Amino acid sequence: MAINTDSTFPALNTTEAEEIVTELGRALDSHAEWTDKFRTMLVCRSKPKPTDLRDDSHKRTVFGKWYIAQANPNIRDHPGFAAVGENSERMHALARELAGCVRDGTDIKPAQYRAFVKSDDKFRKSLRKLLSEAWDFLRYTDPLTGVMTRTAMQKRLDEEQERVRRNSAVSASWIWTISRTSMTPTGTKPATRFSRRSPVTSNSTCGAMTRSFATAARNS
Numbered sequence: 001m002a003i004n005t006d007s008t009f010p011a012l013n014t015t016e017a018e019e020i021v022t023e024l025g026r027a028l029d030s031h032a033e034w035t036d037k038f039r040t041m042l043v044c045r046s047k048p049k050p051t052d053l054r055d056d057s058h059k060r061t062v063f064g065k066w067y068i069a070q071a072n073p074n075i076r077d078h079p080g081f082a083a084v085g086e087n088s089e090r091m092h093a094l095a096r097e098l099a100g101c102v103r104d105g106t107d108i109k110p111a112q113y114r115a116f117v118k119s120d121d122k123f124r125k126s127l128r129k130l131l132s133e134a135w136d137f138l139r140y141t142d143p144l145t146g147v148m149t150r151t152a153m154q155k156r157l158d159e160e161q162e163r164v165r166r167n168s169a170v171s172a173s174w175i176w177t178i179s180r181t182s183m184t185p186t187g188t189k190p191a192t193r194f195s196r197r198s199p200v201t202s203n204s205t206c207g208a209m210t211r212s213f214a215t216a217a218r219n220s
Contacts, residue, residue, distance in 0.1 A: 008079050012137055016074055020134040023072065028127055030062040035120060038095060041102065042113075048099035058092035080130050087123035094119050 009020070041048055051060035058064050067085055070076045094116040101108045 009074060009133055009137065010077070012074060014138060017134050017137040019072065020075055021131065021138065023066075023075065024127065024131040024134065027063055027066055028124070028131065030066065031124070031127070034061050034063065038099075042098055042108070045102055048103050052092075052099045053096060053103065055096075057096050058089045061092075064088065064092075075130070078130060080126060084123070084126045084130065087119070087126050091116070091119040091123045 009017075012020075038052065040046070041052075051057055054060060059068055067088065070081075075081055094112070097112060098108055098116055101112070
């Protein structure tokens with residue numbers, strides 16, 4: 001299994017990552033459907049659903065039931081999963097206040113509605129962050145070998161170069177140069193030579209690392 005170092009998901013294979021993407025995508029869709037119906041209720045001042053007025057309203061939606069019953073450990077044990085639940089509970093508490101105003105026939109204050117919209121946006125972002133991490137795993141992992149793709153490696157090298165430039169720090173990365181010799185007269189396969197160089201200590205060296213990797217990848 002390969003580890004996606006840009007993610008806080010554990011080591012995943014592509015099948016597990018695809019399952020996470022599917023589940024989180026459905027979770028977002030179910031919340032979007034609830035939001036659309038809830039806002040329609042607010043605008044039309046129609047009768048709120050009883051579940052939206054309950055103290056545990058965040059557990060009564062399709063998303064809430066999915067969240068509580070989540071059995072996939074790769075999702076459940078992710079540090080961001082708890083934040084998603086907290087944001088959902090906070091958002092539904094504000095929604096409950098708005099639903100109460102509609103039920104009682106009182107006006108909704110602009111500040112109340114803005115707080116709900118802001119909380120809903122925070123909730124969506126926390127859920128999309130998990131989805132984005134799973135998508136990145138699929139995008140940057142070769143499905144056959146399970147290792148990082150060239151795109152993923154180049155991304156990490158670019159990030160390291162930027163870190164060194166920004167902080168003038170010494171990088172712990174080592175440069176591995178891959179070179180091929182010319183074909184021999186007998187037609188044998190070209191030899192591949194690996195050489196280990198010094199750690200990256202400057203912007204110019206880090207840039208050389210990036211160029212070296214790109215050249216090796218193109219010629220391999």
